[in-house]
Amino acid sequence: MTHVKTLNKANLKESCAKGGCGECQASCQSACKTSCTVANQKCENPNR
Amino acid sequence: MIHKYFQNGYYIVLDVNSGAVHVVDELFYNMLDHVSEDLAEECPEEIVRAFSDRWSEEEIRSTYAEMVSLKKEGQLFSADDYAQFADMMVSSPIKALCLNIAHDCNLRCEYCFAGKGDYCQGRMLMTEEVGKAAIDYLLHYSQGRHNLEVDFFGGEPTINFDVVKKVVEYARSKEKEYDKKFRFTITTNGLLLNDDMIDFINKEMYNVVCSTDGRKEVNDRVRARVDGSGCYDAIIPHFQELVRKRENSEYPENWQYYVRGTFTKYNKDFGEDVLHMNSLGFDQISIEPVVADPKQPYALTYEDLPEVFEEYDRLSKIMIEKQKSGKGFNFYHFMIDLDQGPCAIKRLRGCGCGNEYVAITPDGDVYPCHQFVGHEEWKMGNVFDLSINKEMKDNFARATVYHKPKCQDCWAKFYCSGGCNANNWQYMGNVLDSFDLACEMEKKRLECAIMIQAALAE
Numbered sequence: 001m002t003h004v005k006t007l008n009k010a011n012l013k014e015s016c017a018k019g020g021c022g023e024c025q026a027s028c029q030s031a032c033k034t035s036c037t038v039a040n041q042k043c044e045n046p047n048r
Numbered sequence: 049m050i051h052k053y054f055q056n057g058y059y060i061v062l063d064v065n066s067g068a069v070h071v072v073d074e075l076f077y078n079m080l081d082h083v084s085e086d087l088a089e090e091c092p093e094e095i096v097r098a099f100s101d102r103w104s105e106e107e108i109r110s111t112y113a114e115m116v117s118l119k120k121e122g123q124l125f126s127a128d129d130y131a132q133f134a135d136m137m138v139s140s141p142i143k144a145l146c147l148n149i150a151h152d153c154n155l156r157c158e159y160c161f162a163g164k165g166d167y168c169q170g171r172m173l174m175t176e177e178v179g180k181a182a183i184d185y186l187l188h189y190s191q192g193r194h195n196l197e198v199d200f201f202g203g204e205p206t207i208n209f210d211v212v213k214k215v216v217e218y219a220r221s222k223e224k225e226y227d228k229k230f231r232f233t234i235t236t237n238g239l240l241l242n243d244d245m246i247d248f249i250n251k252e253m254y255n256v257v258c259s260t261d262g263r264k265e266v267n268d269r270v271r272a273r274v275d276g277s278g279c280y281d282a283i284i285p286h287f288q289e290l291v292r293k294r295e296n297s298e299y300p301e302n303w304q305y306y307v308r309g310t311f312t313k314y315n316k317d318f319g320e321d322v323l324h325m326n327s328l329g330f331d332q333i334s335i336e337p338v339v340a341d342p343k344q345p346y347a348l349t350y351e352d353l354p355e356v357f358e359e360y361d362r363l364s365k366i367m368i369e370k371q372k373s374g375k376g377f378n379f380y381h382f383m384i385d386l387d388q389g390p391c392a393i394k395r396l397r398g399c400g401c402g403n404e405y406v407a408i409t410p411d412g413d414v415y416p417c418h419q420f421v422g423h424e425e426w427k428m429g430n431v432f433d434l435s436i437n438k439e440m441k442d443n444f445a446r447a448t449v450y451h452k453p454k455c456q457d458c459w460a461k462f463y464c465s466g467g468c469n470a471n472n473w474q475y476m477g478n479v480l481d482s483f484d485l486a487c488e489m490e491k492k493r494l495e496c497a498i499m500i501q502a503a504l505a506e
Binding site: 001006008013018024038041044 | 063065066067068069070071072073075076110111114117118122123126129130133136137140141143144146192193194195197201231235257308334336380381383384385386387388389390391392393394395398399400401404405417418462463464465468490493494497501502505
């Protein structure tokens, strides 16, 4: 591609296959406590 | 659905449903205004005509072909397939507690959401008995989860630190029997921190949130002691000592900390507070907009947004420069992992309050989160009788981006995951009605975070 540079693997759809394990951090427990951002959290599923 | 924006010289296109992030050229960026999601295989003649004044026909056709190619690869105009997972977390275990170990505080911060520490319920400390019962409550409701979180919160938890220690000891004693891993965190204003507390925190706490607002004059204006005097001079050396010891501790798994502040209408140049924190030796920093009744003098309102956005822009450029010169630091709201972030299922419902995450008061009452505490209608159980309002829990489980009308057409829904339910209720009157002011700032932060990734990928 000469007009586009894609920054990531775009795997959001694939993430559902083994997703929803719930082992990740509750997002509000990390640093915010008043505003919710989820995309900056890490997936903690070793099988993903 | 796509979202495109131009910032700091970068033409950025997000494909919302796949999560793909593209940096494109000007022609590609402008061409997107002329196409619909059902992209034709061949470049329409009207598109060639629309751009032929500045670009050659060959360039126009090759750009269009790349657009078609991206769509075929599922990275542009991809479909939303996630509604099928919307109910997946209903009846999920509870995995995280906000343990309000002290409904009392030794500061009187002007903007405190917790009634200056007592949540308007009277000053009170949690007993060891309640703390242990809260751990039992979590163990009872967390079947199927290995990692559990307990945040010692307040008020100010160091006021009641003996109970913090006893609760940690009790929980650790249960880990093996229940096959659990407790991750403790603590949120402190730093005033009472001493060597004993610091050593205990660095040994036991996975994360520490150190509350300060940045520059001395900014901090002391709103973060005052009971007698009205500022706290900056007392707390900063405590936080520096905590972080110094933490970075050299024998428990490297407990590396995480945040120096975390709140910005208000008084310091819309909050980027200076971020940089000030960094100059003090801290490299894990979070500063967030105050959430407050618009009648309060410190409250941020819609008219403040242009200045706030400009400051986020300025801060993001400074952070790129610092990162490229090897002096980078983390700003919590600009952190984003485009590849290994949470799964789409997690992204449907955000923090999990009232469902996977609850707050416990010194009385042992259970609320959906710390921000609902003190509002009796939101009490959903008590740790001593192991009660839980199942209907309320299920309603929170279903508070997904598919149930929040304003999220339906919002490009940021899989990044913010529907925002803060408590803020929605407090300022819009309904958990499902997104608080627009917070949404606007969240979207701006996300744009900055992604732009930074584009700049660092060069």
